[in-house]
Amino acid sequence: EDQVTQSPEALRLQEGESSSLNCSYTVSGLRGLFWYRQDPGKGPEFLFTLYSAGEEKEKERLKATLTKKESFLHITAPKPEDSATYLCAVQAPGSARQLTFGSGTQLTVLP
Amino acid sequence: DAEITQSPRHKITETGRQVTLACHQTWNHNNMFWYRQDLGHGLRLIHYSYGVHDTNKGEVSDGYSVSRSNTEDLPLTLESAASSQTSVYFCASSPGTSGRFNEQFFGPGTRLTVL
Numbered sequence: 440e441d442q443v444t445q446s447p448e449a450l451r452l453q454e455g456e457s458s459s460l461n462c463s464y465t466v467s468g469l470r471g472l473f474w475y476r477q478d479p480g481k482g483p484e485f486l487f488t489l490y491s492a493g494e495e496k497e498k499e500r501l502k503a504t505l506t507k508k509e510s511f512l513h514i515t516a517p518k519p520e521d522s523a524t525y526l527c528a529v530q531a532p533g534s535a536r537q538l539t540f541g542s543g544t545q546l547t548v549l550p
Numbered sequence: 551d552a553e554i555t556q557s558p559r560h561k562i563t564e565t566g567r568q569v570t571l572a573c574h575q576t577w578n579h580n581n582m583f584w585y586r587q588d589l590g591h592g593l594r595l596i597h598y599s600y601g602v603h604d605t606n607k608g609e610v611s612d613g614y615s616v617s618r619s620n621t622e623d624l625p626l627t628l629e630s631a632a633s634s635q636t637s638v639y640f641c642a643s644s645p646g647t648s649g650r651f652n653e654q655f656f657g658p659g660t661r662l663t664v665l
Contacts, residue, residue, distance in 0.1 A: 471652060482640050482656030483593070526593070528654075536581050536600065536644060536652050537608075542592040 442466075443529050445541035452548050455516050460544045462527035463509040471530040472510050473538060474503050476523045483526055517548045553577075556641050556657040564665055569628045571660050573641030581644045582624040583654060584608075584616065586637040593640065599624055631664045638662075 442465040475483035487496045489505040502513045528538040554575040584596040595608030597616040646652035
């Protein structure tokens with residue numbers, strides 16, 4: 440069974456304090472790894488897709504990286520508006536167009 | 551702008567009643583999905599569809615059904631609502647037909663309470 444584990448479950452940072460969120464997976468033959476941001480009371484918002492080990496993508500203060508067993512979401516000099524739950528999801532070869540989601544990391548950035 | 555909408559946004563119902571949650575997307579995406587989100591479980595797939603008249607069961611499909619009569623809509627029906635089905639429900643769609651372009655785009659969610 441495909442497993443997606445995110446850590447930590449919750450993270451509190453001071454504004455400007457850079458850190459990383461982890462998403463580890465046990466899928467063989469990964470077809471894609473997806474990062475989403477979810478604000479309270481809203482649906483997940485798509486951030487990035489990564490397809491192969493070594494790939495990196497950036498958007499503002501966020502950078503996502505991918506290895507063969509995990510992905511990191513690096514947050515550089517975060518601001519309070521970056522506070523949200525960050526979800527990762529994987530697409531495995533046998534699951535066609537379905538995604539398997541992790542439980543998320545709840546990020547709080549304090550001013 | 552193209553979008554995905556869900557209705558109602560909030561619903562309170564009683565045990566045993568039939569409930570239908572609507573999902574409508576204007577992106578002309580082939581693929582549509584229903585998830586439920588509960589504390590400690592993340593997003594779990596209920597049903598999904600890869601096109602008109604196609605439906606498939608997901609991880610937690612018991613007690614739910616869907617039908618796809620056009621590209622835009624995938625209504626989710628709870629045949630006889632149970633308290634265990636109290637949750638937040640999200641609809642999503644994606645354009646892909648193969649390995650890439652499978653980013654899913656989510657609606658705003660429906661909060662369902664079964665009393």
